[in-house]
Each structure stands twice: as C-alpha cells, then as structure tokens.
Amino acid sequence: MTSHAAYTGNDPHQLLTSIREHARRVRMTQRATWFPLLVFAALTFAAIPAYRLTGLHPGSCAALPAGGRICTVESTAAFVYWPIALVLAYAAIAAFYIRRSRTRGVDTPVRPYVIAGIILAAAVTSAALWVFHHPLARYDLPGLPGQPGLAGLSGRLATSACGIGLALLVLAWAERNGPLLALAIGYLAAVLLPINFGWVVSLPGWFFVPRLVIDGSVLLFGGIGFLLAQRPWQRAA
Amino acid sequence: MTTHPAIELDDIVHQRVRLGILAIAHEARRVEFSYLRDSLELSAGNLSQHLGVLENAGLITIEKGYAGKRARTWVSLTKAGRAALAAEITRLKLLISLVEHP
Numbered sequence: 001m002t003s004h005a006a007y008t009g010n011d012p013h014q015l016l017t018s019i020r021e022h023a024r025r026v027r028m029t030q031r032a033t034w035f036p037l038l039v040f041a042a043l044t045f046a047a048i049p050a051y052r053l054t055g056l057h058p059g060s061c062a063a064l065p066a067g068g069r070i071c072t073v074e075s076t077a078a079f080v081y082w083p084i085a086l087v088l089a090y091a092a093i094a095a096f097y098i099r100r101s102r103t104r105g106v107d108t109p110v111r112p113y114v115i116a117g118i119i120l121a122a123a124v125t126s127a128a129l130w131v132f133h134h135p136l137a138r139y140d141l142p143g144l145p146g147q148p149g150l151a152g153l154s155g156r157l158a159t160s161a162c163g164i165g166l167a168l169l170v171l172a173w174a175e176r177n178g179p180l181l182a183l184a185i186g187y188l189a190a191v192l193l194p195i196n197f198g199w200v201v202s203l204p205g206w207f208f209v210p211r212l213v214i215d216g217s218v219l220l221f222g223g224i225g226f227l228l229a230q231r232p233w234q235r236a237a
Numbered sequence: 238m239t240t241h242p243a244i245e246l247d248d249i250v251h252q253r254v255r256l257g258i259l260a261i262a263h264e265a266r267r268v269e270f271s272y273l274r275d276s277l278e279l280s281a282g283n284l285s286q287h288l289g290v291l292e293n294a295g296l297i298t299i300e301k302g303y304a305g306k307r308a309r310t311w312v313s314l315t316k317a318g319r320a321a322l323a324a325e326i327t328r329l330k331l332l333i334s335l336v337e338h339p
Contacts, residue, residue, distance in 0.1 A: 012329040012330075012332045012333050012336075013333060014253075015251075015253060015256055015329055016326065016329050016330070016333070018253065018256075018257060018260070019256065019257075019260040019326065022257055022260040022261050022264065022276065023260060023261075023263075023264040025276065026261055026264035026265045026268075027264065029272075030265070102304050104272065105268060105269030105270075105271050105272030105273075106261075106265035106267075106268050106269070106272055107265050107266045107267040107268070109266070
C-alpha cells in the first residue's frame with residue numbers, strides 16, 4: 001500500500017504537508033455524515049402517519065391586537081412522537097459511531113453532537129409546549145407585528161425540525177465539515193422560512209404533509225449525497 | 238539577536254514518524270495502534286519504539302484493552318503532546334518563511 005502521506009525526509013515543507021494530509025485522512029475516516037441525515041429523513045417521513053394517527057388537540061386562545069382571536073391546535077406527535085423518536089435516533093447514531101470507531105481505529109467526534117441533539121430536543125419540546133399555550137407567539141414575534149416572512153417564526157423555532165438542524169450545525173463543527181455546514185444552513189432555512197413551493201394540501205387533517213415532505217427531502221437528498229461522496233462500503237471492504 | 242528556529246527544534250517531535258503519530262492522534266483524539274501502523278506504513282516493532290519514545294516524553298498516553306476478544310492498544314495525545322505539536326508546526330512555518338523570505 002502506498003500512502004499519500006508518506007514522505008522521505010525532514011524537510012519542513014514535506015513535514016507540514018504530511019501533517020495536513022494525515023489530518024485530512026483521519027477526518028475522512030471519521031466522517032459518517034450520511035447516517036444521521038438518513039436517520040432523520042426516515043423519522044421525518046415516519047412523522048406523517050404519526051401526526052395523522054395521533055390527531056390534533058386544541059390548545060389556548062388569545063385575542064389578536066388587530067381584533068379577532070387566535071387559537072393553537074397541535075398534534076400529539078409534537079409532544080410524544082418527536083421526543084421519543086429523537087432520543088432513540090441519537091442513541092442509534094451514538095451506537096453507530098462508536099461501533100464504527102472501534103472497527104476503523106479512530107475515535108469519532110460524535111459526543112458533542114449527541115449531547116447537543118438531546119438537549120435541543122428537550123428544549124424544542126419545552127418551547128413547543130410553551131407556544132401551544134401562548135397562541136400569540138406563533139402568530140408573530142414580539143415587537144415585529146405582521147412583518148412578512150417573520151410571522152410565525154417563533155412557532156417554527158420551537159419545532160423538532162429546528163432542533164435537528166441546530167444539532168447538525170454542531171456536527172458540522174465537530175467534524176469540521178464544510179459541506180455539512182452548508183446543508184445544515186440550507187435545512188434550517190427550509191425549516192424556518194415559510195417555503196412550501198406553493199404546495200398546500202386542502203384535505204382536512206393533512207395540512208402538515210408539505211412541511212414534513214420538504215424537510216424530509218432535504219435530509220434525504222443530503223444523506224444520499226454524503227453517502228455517495230463518503231462511500232463507506234469502499235473503506236469497509 | 239534572535240535564535241534560529243532550527244536550533245529550537247525538539248528532536249523528539251521533529252522526526253517524521255513521531256510527528257505523524259502526533260498529527261494523527263491530535264486529529265483523532267484517540268487512535269488505535271493498527272490505524273497508526275497502516276497509515277504510517279511501519280512494522281509493529283518500529284511503531285512500538287516510536288510510541289515508547291513519545292510516551293516516555295509524556296507526549297502520549299497508551300491504553301491497552303479489549304474489543305470483544307481482540308486486544309487493542311489506543312493512543313491519545315496528552316496536553317504536553319498537543320503543545321509540542323503546535324510548537325513544532327509554528328517552528329516549521331517559521332523555518333519555511335525564513336527560507337522563502339530571508
């Protein structure tokens with residue numbers, strides 16, 4: 001086997017080049033970005049039947065400043081399916097990375113990601129509960145009444161999708177992974193901005209489908225992209 | 238008068254194999270013996286000698302254990318090891334800049 005990092009002397013240029021090359025190869029060995037992305041894509045698509053089966057529950061109502069009233073309605077899935085699914089997903093991701101580090105011989109930087117993910121899952125579930133009982137928070141940001149594009153931002157911040165996106169930022173930092181950083185920012189943009197490509201489901205009880213399909217597709221295509229780029233089957237061979 | 242950076246080079250660290258071990262251990266946080274052996278293209282005996290030098294200098298710690306029935310040896314960088322690697326990189330960059338911009 002010929003190593004690209006091999007060098008013959010103590011020339012400073014060669015030594016620095018070899019240090020960088022060793023570091024790059026370790027990072028390539030450590031990365032398994034495709035796995036969490038595909039896990040979360042699967043969870044997001046699986047949330048569609050979970051939302052449908054668990055049903056909607058009315059929350060609180062409040063008077064709007066411009067007149068009228070606004071009430072919150074939320075699926076039980078937000079408070080039951082997502083917390084359980086996220087904890088199980090992070091446990092699976094941690095187990096996968098640990099097993100991988102044992103077979104490949106290098107530790108993987110998964111711990112900060114898993115810890116951040118679980119903390120964020122708890123935080124967004126708490127925030128979702130708060131928003132559920134404070135209808136005006138979902139309607140608008142405090143102090144920014146009716147600004148286009150911002151309406152409902154606080155409600156979207158308090159979602160499990162936002163928690164997944166923020167945890168992906170932590171993974172990008174831990175893996176020093178520029179492409180993942182770009183994907184995490186794109187995913188957060190898709191989650192936080194009211195993007196639906198004009199797709200509205202008029203069937204009662206299925207209004208959440210476009211949101212979940214768009215979020216899940218970003219994760220799915222990102223995961224497939226990283227899978228093809230990282231080609232784990234080649235190193236495993 | 239400033240000291241020439243070549244004079245300050247640490248003989249323990251300024252050696253291609255040992256520098257490679259430190260670089261890999263720094264990036265991996267904890268690395269297995271076989272990964273080092275394969276990456277650096279060394280025999281097990283040769284790698285053990287270099288690891289011994291680094292361990293005696295307090296730059297790495299060596300941890301032995303089992304993964305299932307297989308014996309494993311894990312190498313981690315110490316705080317002194319991280320500092321030594323950073324200092325070596327700084328000196329190498331200084332040497333290069335002195336050569337390129339005398």
